[in-house]
Amino acid sequence: MSPHARLALTVGGLAALLVAVAAAALFVGSAAISPGAVIDAVTGRAAPASVESVVTRAIRLPRIAVAALAGAALAVAGVAFQALTRNPLAEPSVLGVSGGAAFGVVIGQSFGLGLTVPEAMGLTGLAFAGALLAAAAVYAIAAAGRGTIQIQTLLLAGVIVGIFFSAAITVIISLLDVNRLGGVIYWLLGNLAPIPPGALGLFAILLAVGFGLVLSHARELNLLALGEESAQQLGVNAERLKLTIFAGAALLTASVVAFAGPIGFVGLIVPHLLRMLLGPDNRLLVPTALVGGATFLLVADTLARNVVAPAELSVGVITSFCGAPFFVYLLRTRYRGTL
Amino acid sequence: MRATEPGRTSLRPPTECRGLAAPAPVTPPLVEFRSVGFGYPASARHRARPFRLAGLSFAIAPGEIVGVIGPNSSGKTTLIRLLTRVLEPVEGEIALEGERLQSWGRAELARRVAVVPQGVPRELPFTVRELVLMGRYPHAPGRFFENPADVAAARSAMEATGVLDLAPVPLAALGGGETQRAVIARALAQEPRLLVLDEPTAHLDLRYQVETAALVRRLNRERGVTILLVSHDLNLAAQVSDRLLLLAEGGLVRLGAPEDVLDETLLADIYGCDVRVESNSATSRPTVWVPYTTDASPRRAER
Numbered sequence: 001m002s003p004h005a006r007l008a009l010t011v012g013g014l015a016a017l018l019v020a021v022a023a024a025a026l027f028v029g030s031a032a033i034s035p036g037a038v039i040d041a042v043t044g045r046a047a048p049a050s051v052e053s054v055v056t057r058a059i060r061l062p063r064i065a066v067a068a069l070a071g072a073a074l075a076v077a078g079v080a081f082q083a084l085t086r087n088p089l090a091e092p093s094v095l096g097v098s099g100g101a102a103f104g105v106v107i108g109q110s111f112g113l114g115l116t117v118p119e120a121m122g123l124t125g126l127a128f129a130g131a132l133l134a135a136a137a138v139y140a141i142a143a144a145g146r147g148t149i150q151i152q153t154l155l156l157a158g159v160i161v162g163i164f165f166s167a168a169i170t171v172i173i174s175l176l177d178v179n180r181l182g183g184v185i186y187w188l189l190g191n192l193a194p195i196p197p198g199a200l201g202l203f204a205i206l207l208a209v210g211f212g213l214v215l216s217h218a219r220e221l222n223l224l225a226l227g228e229e230s231a232q233q234l235g236v237n238a239e240r241l242k243l244t245i246f247a248g249a250a251l252l253t254a255s256v257v258a259f260a261g262p263i264g265f266v267g268l269i270v271p272h273l274l275r276m277l278l279g280p281d282n283r284l285l286v287p288t289a290l291v292g293g294a295t296f297l298l299v300a301d302t303l304a305r306n307v308v309a310p311a312e313l314s315v316g317v318i319t320s321f322c323g324a325p326f327f328v329y330l331l332r333t334r335y336r337g338t339l
Numbered sequence: 340m341r342a343t344e345p346g347r348t349s350l351r352p353p354t355e356c357r358g359l360a361a362p363a364p365v366t367p368p369l370v371e372f373r374s375v376g377f378g379y380p381a382s383a384r385h386r387a388r389p390f391r392l393a394g395l396s397f398a399i400a401p402g403e404i405v406g407v408i409g410p411n412s413s414g415k416t417t418l419i420r421l422l423t424r425v426l427e428p429v430e431g432e433i434a435l436e437g438e439r440l441q442s443w444g445r446a447e448l449a450r451r452v453a454v455v456p457q458g459v460p461r462e463l464p465f466t467v468r469e470l471v472l473m474g475r476y477p478h479a480p481g482r483f484f485e486n487p488a489d490v491a492a493a494r495s496a497m498e499a500t501g502v503l504d505l506a507p508v509p510l511a512a513l514g515g516g517e518t519q520r521a522v523i524a525r526a527l528a529q530e531p532r533l534l535v536l537d538e539p540t541a542h543l544d545l546r547y548q549v550e551t552a553a554l555v556r557r558l559n560r561e562r563g564v565t566i567l568l569v570s571h572d573l574n575l576a577a578q579v580s581d582r583l584l585l586l587a588e589g590g591l592v593r594l595g596a597p598e599d600v601l602d603e604t605l606l607a608d609i610y611g612c613d614v615r616v617e618s619n620s621a622t623s624r625p626t627v628w629v630p631y632t633t634d635a636s637p638r639r640a641e642r
Contacts, residue, residue, distance in 0.1 A: 002484075004484060218483070219483060220480075222469075225460070226460065227456075227460055229420070229456075232423070233449060234477060234529070235450075237445055281465075281469065
């Protein structure tokens with residue numbers, strides 16, 4: 001089968017799954033609303049101020065959108081970081097990049113930044129700065145004095161930077177006004193909450209930019225797997241490629257952290273599942289990670305909303321419960337030889 | 340007009356007399372180093388003495404096979420990196436097809452010069468076909484998927500090195516000789532004028548060393564590819580090359596026909612041990628061997 005056909009088939013299949021999951025997610029939730037009422041609300045036949053309409057249109061729909069956008073961004077960022085570090089276990093939260101972005105967001109929140117469009121831009125900017133800072137720190141620690149980065153060094157550096165930023169976040173939280181505390185904690189747990197349409201639009205634009213940067217360099221990322229020198233000798237400007245992908249992946253991570261909170265392991269689980277299906281070609285992985293990541297996080301969030309209803313779990317809990325054992329499994333089986 | 344197209348049977352210009360002494364470069368050289376100097380930034384941790392390459396001048400004519408030999412840290416790898424713009428010279432200049440190397444774009448350069456590295460990174464997850472198709476990148480860096488012409492070029496490259504049957508096999512499942520041929524096919528897919536082989540037999544058994552030597556000669560003959568063979572293996576270089584370029588401590592020691600460069604006294608001095616050179620009765624090329632009877636020769640005077 002030609003690569004075009006495989007790509008079209010996989011993206012098509014995943015997109016159909018995403019639509020089905022999104023539709024299902026619209027019908028379930030802690031408020032008992034009949035399927036008929038949901039359809040009425042979505043199609044605009046229910047009264048705008050009715051409980052059914054508010055729950056469906058102002059809570060469930062935006063939350064589905066946030067989950068899909070966040071999942072897509074995290075999975076694409078995962079593929080990008082894995083190609084960039086030539087390390088299959090790299091991922092925004094494992095690398096400490098999410099932690100750096102979270103630190104930026106907490107600083108913004110402590111100054112009262114919310115989710116109106118200009119404030120959300122400020123939050124994302126701070127998250128982006130934090131993500132870049134964390135990634136640069138991890139890189140500096142892991143690459144110190146050597147050209148190549150070993151898997152274990154990179155993972156350790158990521159853990160250390162993550163611990164540092166979580167301590168820094170704790171400091172800020174300790175100094176925080178009690179009234180703001182609840183919101184920050186709720187966000188910090190990795191809780192998907194409906195966000196206003198303006199912020200949702202901004203999130204979608206940032207995702208599109210980050211995705212575009214990574215996708216347009218997918219072929220070069222394959223060549224980077226041969227090593228930097230070989231990639232250069234094949235015509236790739238390796239320095240520029242690394243900076244572009246670094247910026248794109250940091251932007252994706254930062255926007256997720258700003259709009260949805262730090263959610264771990266999506267960037268590890270989704271790309272690995274897709275690799276089992278499609279192989280290592282980044283030209284297939286990047287676009288399918290977009291759709292697959294959206295589907296995965298939407299499923300996880302729908303579970304989070306419903307397993308302990310009427311209470312809610314945070315989606316970060318679900319992804320970590322899945323991700324941590326998955327990470328251990330990968331360590332013990334596939335990458336045993338490299339550690 | 341280019342002297343040799345990367346087609347099958349090439350019409351050779353009469354200057355390229357094989358097997359004889361250095362062909363006089365009547366046709367413009369494909370590659371020319373003019374007083375090239377390079378030094379890695381001083382780093383106390385890595386080397387006691389910082390490595391320097393100085394005053395390196397030579398030319399490679401289209402169609403010839405040049406072997407680059409020399410002891411460790413004599414500058415062989417640096418030469419490849421300079422030639423492929425991974426490093427830039429500090430002094431002098433390098434010309435490709437008569438034009439300064441700095442004026443070539445990376446992809447443009449990769450369509451002329453292809454490097455066969457010593458292998459592929461461990462755990463590289465791609466198949467042979469995927470690896471070989473990577474060689475098509477410089478022909479259309481903006482193209483997302485390879486087109487049918489790319490696929491045909493990759494197929495022809497795999498045929499030339501005998502790995503077509505292995506196309507769907509993951510690289511991790513290949514033996515050393517097969518990996519080597521897959522990597523050479525990737526470089527051929529670039530359709531280069533100059534093929535640079537970096538220690539092509541470093542990790543290979545004898546049989547594959549012989550195969551590699553034969554493959555290199557066949558590619559040169561049938562595809563008209565100019566070859567720069569960088570190797571520790573003096574005998575491989577002597578058997579395959581039209582001319583040898585002997586480097587030591589970052590400088591050119593001698594350039595010429597194998598029988599002129601492989602001189603017992605010279606080699607003993609450069610390598611610091613007793614070396615014997617005889618003529619290979621089968622190929623009438625020089626063969627180098629080491630008696631292993633004494634410790635390092637006292638002949639290596641303090642330089």
